[in-house]
Amino acid sequence: MRLLGLGIFALIIAVLPILFPENYYITVVGVTMFFNVILAVGLNLFMGYAGQISLGHAAFFGLGAYASAILTTKFGWNPWAAMGAGIILVWLISYLVAKPILRLKGHYLAMATLGFGIIIHIFLVQYDTLTGGPDGLSSIPELSIFGWPINTDLRWYAVSAVVMLLSILFSLNIVASKHGRALKAVHGSEVAAEMMGIDTSKVKVHIFVISAIMASITGSLFAHEQAFVSPDSCSFFFSIELVTMVVLGGMASTFGAVFGAAILTYLPEFLVVFQDFKVLIFGGILMFIMIFLPEGLFVGLCKFVSHFKQGGRQCLPS
Amino acid sequence: MSSLLVVSGLEKAYGGVKAVNNVTFEVKERTIFSVIGPNGAGKTTLFNLLTGIDKPNSGSILFKGKELVGLPPFKIASQGISRTFQNLQIFFNMSVIENVMVGCHRLGKTSMISAIFRLPSTLKEEKFMETKAKEALKFCGMEGLQDKMADSLPYGQLKKLEIARALASEPELVLLDEPAAGLNDTETVELSNLIKKIVENGITVLLVEHNMGLVMDISDDVMVLNYGQLLAKGPPSQIQKDPKVIAAYLGEE
Numbered sequence: 414m415r416l417l418g419l420g421i422f423a424l425i426i427a428v429l430p431i432l433f434p435e436n437y438y439i440t441v442v443g444v445t446m447f448f449n450v451i452l453a454v455g456l457n458l459f460m461g462y463a464g465q466i467s468l469g470h471a472a473f474f475g476l477g478a479y480a481s482a483i484l485t486t487k488f489g490w491n492p493w494a495a496m497g498a499g500i501i502l503v504w505l506i507s508y509l510v511a512k513p514i515l516r517l518k519g520h521y522l523a524m525a526t527l528g529f530g531i532i533i534h535i536f537l538v539q540y541d542t543l544t545g546g547p548d549g550l551s552s553i554p555e556l557s558i559f560g561w562p563i564n565t566d567l568r569w570y571a572v573s574a575v576v577m578l579l580s581i582l583f584s585l586n587i588v589a590s591k592h593g594r595a596l597k598a599v600h601g602s603e604v605a606a607e608m609m610g611i612d613t614s615k616v617k618v619h620i621f622v623i624s625a626i627m628a629s630i631t632g633s634l635f636a637h638e639q640a641f642v643s644p645d646s647c648s649f650f651f652s653i654e655l656v657t658m659v660v661l662g663g664m665a666s667t668f669g670a671v672f673g674a675a676i677l678t679y680l681p682e683f684l685v686v687f688q689d690f691k692v693l694i695f696g697g698i699l700m701f702i703m704i705f706l707p708e709g710l711f712v713g714l715c716k717f718v719s720h721f722k723q724g725g726r727q728c729l730p731s
Numbered sequence: 732m733s734s735l736l737v738v739s740g741l742e743k744a745y746g747g748v749k750a751v752n753n754v755t756f757e758v759k760e761r762t763i764f765s766v767i768g769p770n771g772a773g774k775t776t777l778f779n780l781l782t783g784i785d786k787p788n789s790g791s792i793l794f795k796g797k798e799l800v801g802l803p804p805f806k807i808a809s810q811g812i813s814r815t816f817q818n819l820q821i822f823f824n825m826s827v828i829e830n831v832m833v834g835c836h837r838l839g840k841t842s843m844i845s846a847i848f849r850l851p852s853t854l855k856e857e858k859f860m861e862t863k864a865k866e867a868l869k870f871c872g873m874e875g876l877q878d879k880m881a882d883s884l885p886y887g888q889l890k891k892l893e894i895a896r897a898l899a900s901e902p903e904l905v906l907l908d909e910p911a912a913g914l915n916d917t918e919t920v921e922l923s924n925l926i927k928k929i930v931e932n933g934i935t936v937l938l939v940e941h942n943m944g945l946v947m948d949i950s951d952d953v954m955v956l957n958y959g960q961l962l963a964k965g966p967p968s969q970i971q972k973d974p975k976v977i978a979a980y981l982g983e984e
Contacts, residue, residue, distance in 0.1 A: 583847045590846035590853050591832070591839040591860065594825070598833045601822030607804035608782060608814055609900060610837030619843060665824065 415589065418668055419581055426574050430567060440566040442682055444638060447573040448631050449674040451580045453658040455627030457670035458584060459620050460659050462593065464600030465515070466523045469530025470655050473503050473625040475537060475647025477632025482550040482642045483543055492556050496633040500626055507625035511618040530652050537644040549643025556637040569638050576634065580627060584667045587623075596620055597665070661702060663709025672711040735760045735904055735935050736781075741790035743776055743959075750776040751787070752959040758904070758937060758952075763930055765938040765946045768956035769979060774939040775817055777956070778906050781937075782814055783807040794904070809837045813897035814906035817939075819889050821881050828877035830892055831864035834899030838863070867899040871925060887918045894925065904935045911942040923949055947971060955979065 429439050456470050480499030484490040490498070514525040537544045544550065556563045556572075563572050587593045595616050598606035603613050636642045654677060662673025680698065684691045706713030736758040743751040751773045758764040766774050779785040781792060783804040792799040799807050813834070822830050839860065845853045868874055871891045876884065884892065890910060897905050907926070911919050923945055930936055940946050946953060947967040955962040955970060957979045963970055970976055 586849045586853075587843070587846050590849070590857065591836055591841070592843050592846045594829055594833050595836060597825050597829070598822050598836075601824045602820040604784060604804070605816065605820035605822065605896075606833070607784075608808050608820075609833050609896065610805050610808040611833070612803075612805045623843075 416582070416585065419578065419585065422581070422668075422671070423578050426578070430570055434567065438679070438682065440570050442678060444566070444569050444573045446675055446678040447570075447577040448635055448638075449655075449658060449678050450577050450671050451631045452628055452655050453662070453670040453674040454577075454580050454584045454667055455624035455631075456655050457659045457662075457664070457667065458587065458596065459624045460656070461664035461666065461670065462588065462596040462600065463617060463620050465617060465621070466519075466526065466656070467621070467624075468523050468527040468649075468652050468656065469533070470526075470624070470628055471647040471649070471651035472530040472533035473507060473628035474632040474635070474651070475533060475642075475644070476503050476506065477629030478636040478642045478647065479537060479544060479550075479632075480629070481633040481636040482553050485554050486550055486552065487543070492554060492633075492637060496630065499629050499633050503625050503629035504622060507622045508618065511621040515614065515617045515621060527649070527652075530649055534644055534648055537647070544644075547644060549641060549645075551641045553636050553640045553642070555640070556634075563637070573634060573638070576630070581667060581671065588667065592616075592619075600665070657699065661699065661710055663712025663715075666709070666712050666715075669709050669711035673709065676710065733760055734758060735795060736937070737791075737793040738781070739791050739793075741777070741780060741792065742788045743773075743780055743785060744788055749959045751780060751956075754790075754956070754959075754961050756954050756961070756964060758935060760935055761930055761933055762951035763926065763936045763938060763949050765940060765950040765953045766956060767940065767943070767946055767953060768962070771958075772956040773959040774956055775908060776959075778814065778908050778937075778939060781807075781906060782812065808900065811901070811903040812906065813900045813902035813904075815890075815893035815897055815908055815910060817908040817912065819893065821889055821892060823880075823882040825881055826877070827873070827879050827881055827884065827892060828861070828864050828868065830881050831867050831896050831899045832860045834867065834896040835860040835863050837900050864895075864899050867895040870898060870928070871895040872921070887914055890914065890918075890922075891925070894929075898929065898934070902934060904937060905929065906937045906939075908939050909941060910938070911940055911945050919945060 433439050452470070452474060456467065459465050459467060477499040480502055481492065481495045484495035484498055485492050510529055514522065517525055538547050563569055595606065595611045598609065598611055599613050599616055606613050635646070658673035658677045659670050660673070661676060662671065663669030680695060681691065684694050687694055702710055708716065734757040739755045741751055741754045742749065754777065766777060768774055776785065780787045783799065783802050787800060790800070794810055794812065797810065799810070822833060839856050841853045841856050865877065868877055871894055873888065873891055873895060876888065881892065894907070894910065911922055914922060919942060926936055926949055938946070938950065950967050952965065953967050953970045954964045955976050962979055963973045963976050
């Protein structure tokens with residue numbers, strides 16, 4: 414019952430490419446959406462559930478992507494080993510960063526994470542002997558699983574879908590455990606959480622590191638899928654976009670994050686027909702959603718539906 | 732009967748104001764020990780010192796012979812001390828049973844890895860915590876409310892929810908900070924019975940309360956604070972006759 418939503422979602426994802434194997438919006442944009450979902454689901458654990466904020470999450474995505482790109486192109490590493498190195502690097506960096514900055518709250522935490530994101534971005538732009546500077550790095554080798562190269566859109570679709578479904582499953586699992594309740598408790602009342610024996614600073618650091626690692630893995634996959642990385646793909650604006658995905662779908666809801674990521678991936682694609690007005694309409698839609706469904710699209714709609722159901726029941730004669 | 736909690740020479744100053752000034756007392760096991768005093772007497776500060784939310788300037792707090800001063804709140808909680816709050820600290824983003832299950836947090840031993848893969852150990856622990864939380868809710872007379880969101884409960888129920896959450900952590904000492912504040916007469920009688928039941932279950936209760944009827948009715952010992960200083964200490968009958976206490980509450984002639 415708990416995993417019903419995930420099952421339905423998995424089914425839809427499995428059926429779509431069979432029905433439309435050549436559709437650009439499914440096999441190409443789909444992969445981008447899956448990557449965004451992983452990032453949003455990870456960030457949602459930190460923002461939605463634990464009630465913190467990170468405006469620098471794209472930095473971990475970038476670090477993962479660049480670790481893979483640099484180690485495979487410049488040092489000839491095996492892509493999987495490079496991805497592993499990226500994970501360890503991000504693990505260390507996120508842990509070291511989290512320790513001091515997660516003492517901060519609200520706007521201060523937002524500022525600190527923002528600063529961190531910008532520092533990483535500047536580093537990637539400036540340290541051009543290693544990172545290729547603003548031009549980025551290209552001809553990143555393809556990824557293969559036991560000699561099965563992931564070299565077509567459909568294969569990437571399958572691989573990224575599996576990783577995404579796993580990330581959703583893990584997120585749902587965390588939420589439905591004492592660790593998930595600890596996250597929500599930190600959000601609800603930090604002092605009460607402490608009094609219930611929860612080491613709140615440790616909880617915050619842990620979940621920050623976990624969501625950073627999820628971002629790093631996504632970054633590595635992205636680097637191999639695109640065969641190209643540049644600082645643009647992990648800029649401040651991407652961090653903001655990730656935050657928007659989480660807020661738009663609905664905080665503290667794993668499927669809310671999925672929903673938010675899906676909308677933010679597809680909406681710009683469909684608005685291309687409006688050409689110059691694209692950004693304007695995009696912003697308008699986001700504003701409209703946040704004004705009329707401030708709890709987020711997914712959470713808001715869920716509440717609306719359950720409210721409607723309850724209302725219907727109350728109308729029945731008792 | 733041995734002393735569960737031994738507090739000696741406890742002091743806390745905020746700038747020049749001594750909120751708690753050289754307070755010494757002992758709480759015996761399985762008793763109800765009440766702290767009373769006019770507003771601003773330092774009662775809540777005392778609770779915050781005992782639970783590690785504030786650090787005292789000097790003094791010692793021994794719980795089962797172990798020093799608590801200097802420990803962070805979560806470590807003090809894991810020694811077996813739990814509390815409720817004067818201004819509610821409910822997790823409004825969770826359901827009633829989840830709130831109580833957070834109380835069980837310290838009883839859980841499983842790791843994050845186990846949670847991510849939902850290993851059998853996590854499943855077992857979830858079952859255990861759910862049972863435990865249901866027991867605590869039943870104990871507080873809140874069965875049937877478990878699946879409601881906490882923010883949909885009325886004030887009186889939220890007060891009880893805090894107690895249920897505190898009890899779910901299997902504490903040896905529970906600190907109740909003004910549990911009767913804002914309750915009507917019926918609810919106060921219910922509360923009084925609940926506190927008696929808690930002590931019957933072998934838990935020691937430290938109570939801060941303004942409702943004198945309740946305090947005098949259920950306490951084994953009463954301590955009176957005034958301007959952070961210990962004014963009197965003893966059984967309720969003795970406190971009620973103490974001229975210093977009467978003067979502090981009613982003013983001197």
